[in-house]
Amino acid sequence: MILLNIFEITLPLTNPVLKFLVILIVILAAPILLNKLKIPHILGLITAANSINAHQQTILAYFKNRSTNALAENFNAKIKAFRSVFRGINDIAFYIYRVSLIFA
Numbered sequence: 001m002i003l004l005n006i007f008e009i010t011l012p013l014t015n016p017v018l019k020f021l022v023i024l025i026v027i028l029a030a031p032i033l034l035n036k037l038k039i040p041h042i043l044g045l046i047t048a049a050n051s052i053n054a055h056q057q058t059i060l061a062y063f064k065n066r067s068t069n070a071l072a073e074n075f076n077a078k079i080k081a082f083r084s085v086f087r088g089i090n091d092i093a094f095y096i097y098r099v100s101l102i103f104a
Contacts, residue, residue: 022052026048030048031044031045082099
């Protein structure tokens with residue numbers, strides 16, 4: 001954490017040292033995880049690079065602002081649990097009404 005406080009994190013990454021650090025962590029951590037999952041190393045590195053590229057803004061937002069989407073995920077889980085109780089909804093308006101009464 002001290003290392004991240006030294007660098008000013010902005011999107012896209014412009015600091016070459018920070019870019020190198022992210023790439024180095026991916027290259028060193030990916031093979032360890034892939035051995036446990038029995039996945040070929042090159043496939044795992046490509047997948048890890050694509051995942052980091054796709055979620056770069058949210059990953060950096062966590063380190064910069066300490067913000068996550070945990071509240072949204074929790075609310076989504078509650079709605080899924082509520083929906084599983086009904087096991088098929090015929091009246092969408094009534095469903096939205098019930099969800100707004102319970103979770104609002």
